[in-house]
Amino acid sequence: MRLYLATSNPHKIQELHALLAEAGLDIEVHTAEALGGMPEVVEDQDSFTGNALKKARALAALLPADGLALADDSGICAVALDHAPGVYSARYAGENASDLDNLYKLLDELDSVQDLDRAGYFACHLASVDASGEETVFVGECHGNIIRKPRGENGFGYDPVFVPLGHERTTAEMSQEEKAELSHRGIATRKFIAWLKERLM
Numbered sequence: 001m002r003l004y005l006a007t008s009n010p011h012k013i014q015e016l017h018a019l020l021a022e023a024g025l026d027i028e029v030h031t032a033e034a035l036g037g038m039p040e041v042v043e044d045q046d047s048f049t050g051n052a053l054k055k056a057r058a059l060a061a062l063l064p065a066d067g068l069a070l071a072d073d074s075g076i077c078a079v080a081l082d083h084a085p086g087v088y089s090a091r092y093a094g095e096n097a098s099d100l101d102n103l104y105k106l107l108d109e110l111d112s113v114q115d116l117d118r119a120g121y122f123a124c125h126l127a128s129v130d131a132s133g134e135e136t137v138f139v140g141e142c143h144g145n146i147i148r149k150p151r152g153e154n155g156f157g158y159d160p161v162f163v164p165l166g167h168e169r170t171t172a173e174m175s176q177e178e179k180a181e182l183s184h185r186g187i188a189t190r191k192f193i194a195w196l197k198e199r200l201m
């Protein structure tokens, strides 16, 4: 079986590659580049699952017969902001906003929110679509708090302001392996791996 990652985000690719590699699956893992690049997808759905399925379906249209497309739609949700930015996480500060612009927009929006009410969570919805069109979705959430000042150099996106429950460091202060143990992407990917192992038996 050949698995194709339906994402253009290099950080997601790196995290997914590492999680899949440690699972010891008998599969080939490719990026969308192997199929000519990730097709343009308008992420206009109001749910992570909806957008993940759109991205996976777009790449699945290009799959070989033994292929499986895997897309990741993810983001951060702040409880005090009615779960914003959620599906808008990648463009919270505008259409061409950088990760840093988005992070500071989140901090601005939460400025008047007291420390006790800064609960939030990362969500990752993975959608897998095979060449026959079979669709399956796997969900992971990582709950914690959104702090006031960025800390740490690892990870990407909103990692420097997110401290998982039961921890004191941000996910940007953790190694990739530590983050993968508890992250939304780690949880969703381990569900996907368990499903894939059954399917390959």
Ligand code: ITT
Pocket: 006, 007, 008, 009, 012, 043, 055, 072, 073, 074, 075, 076, 089, 090, 091, 099, 102, 122, 155, 156, 157, 158, 159, 183, 185
């Ligand atoms: P693809 O659609 O090509 O996969 P993308 O970066 O546009 O890439 P999304 O639409 O899913 O992906 O947006 C995800 C947003 O949530 C983006 O702003 C990320 O920075 C943020 N995000 C997702 N997972 C994260 C993580 O593990 N750590 C920090 N930020 C994360």
